[in-house]
Amino acid sequence: xxxxxxxxxxxxxxxxxxxxxxxxxxxxxxxxxxxxxxxxxxxxxxxxxxxxxxxxxxxxxxxxxxxxxxxxxxxxxxxxxxxxxxxxxx
Numbered sequence: 282x283x284x285x286x287x288x289x290x291x292x293x294x295x296x297x298x299x300x301x302x303x304x305x306x307x308x309x310x311x312x313x314x315x316x317x318x319x320x321x322x323x324x325x326x327x328x329x330x331x332x333x334x335x336x337x338x339x340x341x342x343x344x345x346x347x348x349x350x351x352x353x354x355x356x357x358x359x360x361x362x363x364x365x366x367x368x369x370x371x
Contacts, residue, residue: 283313293326293329297327297330297332298328299325300322300323301320301323302317303315303319303323304316304320304337304340307319310345312332313348314343314354315347317356317357317359317360318339318356318359320340320344320360321341321356321359321360321363323337324337324341325363328355329348336364341360341363342364345357345364
């Protein structure tokens with residue numbers, strides 16, 4: 282998905298589709314950390330594409346709540362940063 286993310290719009294659409302699949306696979310496998318990464322990347326990519334990522338943001342927020350509030354896992358810190366209101370404003 283990383284190669285597709287850096288490419289023009291048609292490839293960006295493909296990257297979003299691949300990231301959605303990654304989220305779904307991680308969710309089916311109950312793999313919370315990979316799901317954090319994939320959802321974070323999906324939200325970031327959708328925002329760059331000018332898409333509404335609100336539903337994915339809600340999923341990510343719910344996933345973050347499954348971890349201890351004092352957890353300092355790098356993936357969790359990144360996910361929480363993505364959810365901060367200022368993280369995606371220009």
